Amino acid sequence: xxxxxxxxxxxMPSLDDTFFERSVIYICEHDDKGAMGIMVNRPIGVxxxxxxxxxxxxxxxxxxxxxxxxxxxxxxxxxxxGFVLHTPQKNxxxxxxxxxxSMLTSSRDILSSIAIGKSPDNFIIALGYAGWGxxxxxxxxxxxxxxxxKASPELLFNVDHEQLWQNATQTLGFNFWQMSSQVGHx
Numbered sequence: 001x002x003x004x005x006x007x008x009x010x011x012m013p014s015l016d017d018t019f020f021e022r023s024v025i026y027i028c029e030h031d032d033k034g035a036m037g038i039m040v041n042r043p044i045g046v047x048x049x050x051x052x053x054x055x056x057x058x059x060x061x062x063x064x065x066x067x068x069x070x071x072x073x074x075x076x077x078x079x080x081x082g083f084v085l086h087t088p089q090k091n092x093x094x095x096x097x098x099x100x101x102s103m104l105t106s107s108r109d110i111l112s113s114i115a116i117g118k119s120p121d122n123f124i125i126a127l128g129y130a131g132w133g134x135x136x137x138x139x140x141x142x143x144x145x146x147x148x149x150k151a152s153p154e155l156l157f158n159v160d161h162e163q164l165w166q167n168a169t170q171t172l173g174f175n176f177w178q179m180s181s182q183v184g185h186x
Contacts, residue, residue: 004030004137006099008155009037009146010168019076022165025130026085026151028096028104035132038083038104040124040156041164043070048114048125051082055108057115070161074126082127084110086120087157101153122157147172 009025025037048069052058074083084105086095094107103120113119132140140146149171159167 004035004148006102006151007148008151008168009148010165010172012145012147015145020130024155024164024168025075025146026102026156028085028098028129030137032134034134035137037130038072038074038085038124038126039130040072040085040126041161042073043161044073044127046071051125052111052115055111057112069123069125072124072126072161074128075130077129077131079128081129082106082111082125083129084123084125085156086110086123087153089120092120099151102151102156122153124157 004027007027009023009027011020011023015021015023020039022041023039024041026040027035027037029036048071051071073079084107085098086092086103086105087101088097088103092103092105092110094109095103095105097103110120110123111125114123137146141148147169149168155164155168155171
């Protein structure tokens with residue numbers, strides 16, 4: 001099994017009218033026990049400033065002006081638990097490296113740093129995650145539920161959430177909407 005860590009899962013059009021419709025999931029962990037990822041393109045309707053206020057981490061007036069990020073739905077598992085995907089920065093001992101350009105944490109210390117203006121260069125805050133048990137993701141891939149591409153820092157951190165699914169599908173080099181959900185297996 002090849003690990004899909006640091007890859008995107010792109011929802012196939014057949015996932016229309018489901019929780020994962022037009023979703024892009026960044027895979028943070030994938031091994032023989034299962035997989036874990038964060039959906040990175042669905043805003044929850046709360047911005048980072050509001051979340052910080054709810055956590056009694058009140059950003060300064062200057063910081064409030066510069067934080068215009070939205071909190072995302074990370075997935076259906078543990079929707080009350082927060083995760084931060086971020087670019088590497090020294091001294092984040094509670095963050096786990098995913099790639100040379102991304103780390104993941106659920107530690108509150110990074111939110112405190114964001115509130116005082118010492119945030120990583122790029123970050124995504126999400127509530128919940130997507131998880132798969134042993135062989136579950138592999139079966140979904142065999143069933144043509146997802147397509148995969150290697151992730152990039154540009155797509156992860158610099159594309160508007162509303163455009164991410166479209167931009168990710170364009171990297172595949174064909175019109176995604178013309179694909180059948182009945183792809184054959186040779």
